[in-house]
Amino acid sequence: MVYFIGAGPGDVDLITVKGRRLLKEADVVIYAGSLVSTEHLNFCKEGVEVYDSSSMNLDEITQIIGNAYRQGKRVVRLHTGDPTLYGAILEQMRELDKLNIPYEVVPGVSSFTASCARVKREFTVPEVTQTVILTRISGRTPVPEEEDLEVLAAHKSSMAIFLSVHEIDRVVEKLKRGYQDENVPCAVVYKATWQDEEVIVGTLKDIADKVKDKNIRRTAQILVGYFLNDNGTYSRLYDKNFSHEFRDAL
Missing domain, CATH: 3.30.950.10 (Tetrapyrrole methylase, C-terminal domain)
Structure with a gap:
């Protein structure tokens, strides 16, 4: 399996629990080196293969993923923020579809x-x-x-x-x-x-x-x-005079 994971915006603790777990289990990590903190790599297991994609093109990235998948390795593609927003993952997923390589997208903090x-x-x-x-x-x-x-x-x-x-x-x-x-x-x-x-x-x-x-x-x-601005307006959700399904107004 290949995992596209959102690493979050910068603080390494803003990756999701699932993202961190998959990163720890990965055999191969391709990360967006110009944007993703290298501190994330400290959580990888010993012997993991790491590639910085900042100078790579789509063909090079696809080749690494394809080779790793055929060898039975678990691949993490680590993107900044949330990969579904300006993540350039669509073209990568299309290439994996052509190769019949399964993948999953793990969202992150944008x-x-x-x-x-x-x-x-x-x-x-x-x-x-x-x-x-x-x-x-x-x-x-x-x-x-x-x-x-x-x-x-x-x-x-x-x-x-x-x-x-x-x-x-x-x-x-x-x-x-x-x-x-x-x-x-x-x-x-x-x-x-x-x-x-x-x-x-x-x-x-x-x-x-x-x-x-x-x-x-x-x-x-x-x-x-x-x-x-501090507009002085607030949600009524916690207003004691506001009723909803779980609480009656006072």
Whole structure:
């Protein structure tokens, strides 16, 4: 069996219990070396074969997996965050399908949830927004026209923007046009949960300058939306005057 495992955003303890167990049992580990902490490898058993995929192409990765599988070895493909979000696992799974190699995807903690946790906010705030949009700006990877940042921002939902901090000026301009408000709160979380994490807080008016002052060009999550304010609204779930299936109102 081959396992695609989400390693989490940075902190090695944010991998799932299942992910850690499978990593310990692996005979072969292929990890995304440019993004995944090498501390994860400390949990591997002695004699494990380890490959850094940061300089490898799809054919090379597939060859290693295929050879290991034919030798009866257990393979772990260790990705950053959650592999189902910008994980580039689809093309790998297609290749394994061609070779009739079975695999399983083990989810992980995404950088967008880790970043929100680090700024101590909740994406879904009653009376503010109940929707979270995960997206990125167009670049070498195109984005469908109907998913342009300006179009998505017009919903005024909470947003988590991946792989875009290097284009912070363009991101901000599109968001301003979409939200039609330059005072929308923003947070940029660089390397969420890593030891060198940095959190920059501002609004669409000043966040670009703050990010450039810190010279942050990659590995950062951009959070945008009114959920970042302390809006004074709360869920009614624990309100003593609110009834639900498991509790009567006082």
